[in-house]
Amino acid sequence: MALVVRPSRIHAAGVFTTTPVRKGTRIVEYCGPRITPEEADRLYTGAPRTYLYGLDDGKTVIDGHGIGAYLNHSCDPNCEVDEIKNRAFIFALRDIGAGEELLWDYNLYDDDDPAPCHCGSPKCRGTMYSREWMAKLRRKAAKKKAKSKKQSEPQSA
Ligand SMILES: C[S@@+](CC[C@H](N)C(=O)[O-])C[C@H]1O[C@@H](n2cnc3c(N)ncnc32)[C@H](O)[C@@H]1O
Ligand SMILES: [Zn+2]
Structure with missing residues (x-):
């Protein structure tokens, strides 16, 4: 299997496979230094990506470095991230054709900054x-x- 990083119609750069990938294949590890959630907030709050x-x-x-961290998000993904012994790996959710972009569902949480999706899937x-x-x-x-409505209502004696 050969992976390349190249421009994506979803966002900036994405990861593409140049060869077919069978469902269930372990594609690549999501590598990088390990930090705490507090460090991640401190380093990246407000970062555009x-x-x-x-x-x-x-x-x-995991503060991703390397190709595994370059996959874009899709609401209809062809990959997923699974953990094995405290390490994160990207797996194929279905058979993937040569030339397809590899995508996983980030399922973000714990924040309320806008994170609009441009995956283009129906x-x-x-x-x-x-x-x-x-x-x-x-x-x-x-x-x-409801709380602010209650506070603005006139108080009855
Ligand atoms: C891990 S990077 C993915 C690689 C990124 N495209 C690049 O060129 O550096 C994650 C960032 O890509 C962008 N991104 C990924 N998938 C997206 C999507 N479906 N819609 C909008 N932005 C997306 C967001 O800015 C997100 O914070
Ligand atoms: Zn989407």
């Missing part, structure tokens, strides 16, 4: 955040709205 991957342990973030949810996280943000906004 990041290369971060949060491990399931909730206390480790299944696009319009954001790179996960459905669960978007639902949480909507609940938070509704609570805030």
Whole structure:
């Protein structure tokens, strides 16, 4: 399998395979220095793009370096990231043809900066955040709205 980084119609540069990839293939590791979520916030809050991957342990973030960190996001991905022994690898979710861009669903969370998605898929949810996280943000906004409405209502004696 040969991977190349080249311009993507989704965003800047993306990763493409020049040969077919079979479903289930372990494609590449998401490598990079390991930092804490606090360090990641300190280094990258407000950055227009990041290369971060949060491990399931909730206390480790990989500050991606190398080709594995260059995959763009899609709401209808052909890859996924799975962890094996505390390391993150990109796997093919289906058979992928030569020339296709490799894409995974970032399912972002823990932030409320806008993260609009330009994947172009008919299944696009319009954001790179996960459905669960978007639902949480909507609940938070509704609570805030209800609270400010209550505060602006005249108090009865
Ligand atoms: C890991 S980088 C991916 C590589 C990036 N395209 C580059 O050229 O450096 C992640 C960043 O790419 C951008 N990105 C990736 N997928 C995207 C998408 N579907 N829609 C909009 N921006 C996307 C976002 O800015 C995100 O923070
Ligand atoms: Zn999308």
